[in-house]
Amino acid sequence: MNSYNELAQILDRLSFSDFYFNQISNAYCQVDFGKRKGKIDFTSIKSAAEQYTYESSGKYSVSIxxxxxxxxxxxxAELILQCVEVFDWGGVQASNIIDAINLHRKNELKPYLAECKVWFENDDDLIVALDKLSWSSGWTKVFSFMFELTTIYDSRVAAYINYIFASFFDSLQGLEQKSELTMITKHLVSFKGSGTRVRCLNSELRGMLGVKMKSSDDKRNFKANKVASWFLRYLSKLEYGEVTQANFRKMDKAMFMLGFDIKQIDLRAPFE
Structure with a gap:
């Protein structure tokens, strides 16, 4: 698989939409987000998107x-300020700010982001041939705010995407179907949980799906970020009927909310 159309064709052939509407789209769950936010009931994907909450002050000009x-x-001058503000908004200042500043000082920040933008928005290529790569929990937010249809690929979004794929994989009957699904999932990664929050796909399912643990391999992280974005675009089409930046962002928000702690979604989920 090397394009968005190929991803969509694979999911179409596997009748993913039937599974999605039967098992995911309108599934009920309750998630306890802790003392400050409390418990939130979700009745559907749309419900999760509508109840998106992220704590940040009113000082920011950037917004999801x-x-x-x-x-x-x-x-x-404005571009470096935007990067710094996004990093601060996301609470991911460490090392990301100085990396952006160093690129700015060498007049390489805009060319780098422009190159990344072309790659992320190219639907027909998954090969990473960029000269320099810088991927982190901070840069994925910058990419998402600056590029079209690009997800904030963090531990929560990745967790719920992996949960959907693990559940779909389990529903497939034939080995050929399962193998075809891995043409997509082998490009994804799994993040470690937060200690008390379960977000990591277990080793058995990672092996079956070809999912790797998130590491310092930025080339793989770039691919995973892009494939996850393609998948959310596909889900946006199913859920909302058309792919727009607004609908894509709703799906992004839903993944963020539902990926908080997978064991609260499904005690039997193959996560650790």
């Missing part, structure tokens, strides 16, 4: 609901 301006028209 607003894409940043056209990269090509953004001045270098």
């Amino acid at each position: 609901d607003r894409q940043l301006g056209t990269l090509e028209e953004t001045q270098n």
